[in-house]
Amino acid sequence: PWDAVTAAGHTAVLVSTDEGEVDLVDHLTPAGTRPVDRTTAEVSAADVDVLVLPGGVANPDALRQDPHALTLVREMVEAGRPVLAICHAPWVLIEADVVRGRRVTSYPSLRTDLVNAGAEWVDAELVTDDGVFTSRNPGDLPAFCDALLGALRVTQ
Numbered sequence: 001p002w003d004a005v006t007a008a009g010h011t012a013v014l015v016s017t018d019e020g021e022v023d024l025v026d027h028l029t030p031a032g033t034r035p036v037d038r039t040t041a042e043v044s045a046a047d048v049d050v051l052v053l054p055g056g057v058a059n060p061d062a063l064r065q066d067p068h069a070l071t072l073v074r075e076m077v078e079a080g081r082p083v084l085a086i087c088h089a090p091w092v093l094i095e096a097d098v099v100r101g102r103r104v105t106s107y108p109s110l111r112t113d114l115v116n117a118g119a120e121w122v123d124a125e126l127v128t129d130d131g132v133f134t135s136r137n138p139g140d141l142p143a144f145c146d147a148l149l150g151a152l153r154v155t156q
Helices: 002-008 058-063 067-078 092-094 106-115 137-153
Strands: 020-026 029-035 051-053 083-086 127-129 134-135
Touching: 002 137, 029 137, 051 067, 051 092, 058 092, 067 083, 067 092, 067 127, 083 092, 083 137, 092 134
Parallel strands: 051 083, 083 134
Antiparallel strands: 020 029, 127 134
């Protein structure tokens, strides 16, 4: 998603729970590091056009434990701003309590978690429900990135 955003001429901003650098991972393979631009404590929905929640296991797990990240997700959804979540990132949506009554998808192991949180889980490469976009896994990245770029065009 980062490369899709920047290649399309948009500015991507890396927001994390802590300052410094984040480790990039391509599925399970280390893929370098990237400097953090701002922390979740420094960002509000007014600062963000589109919010992309990262997949994998470690990053969503850290974000769902961060009260500032959860506030940002809730603010974005309440404001009708696009929020995109792939793979395990819907954990963050569950913790922010924004999936109840929505159709979503995710990595299959999250299905029960999402259903228990009140969502309707569907097995599709991309599910859109009132500004919340979800995808299952890295194989869905083309559809996920198309949705991301479409959301950016609408917010510009």
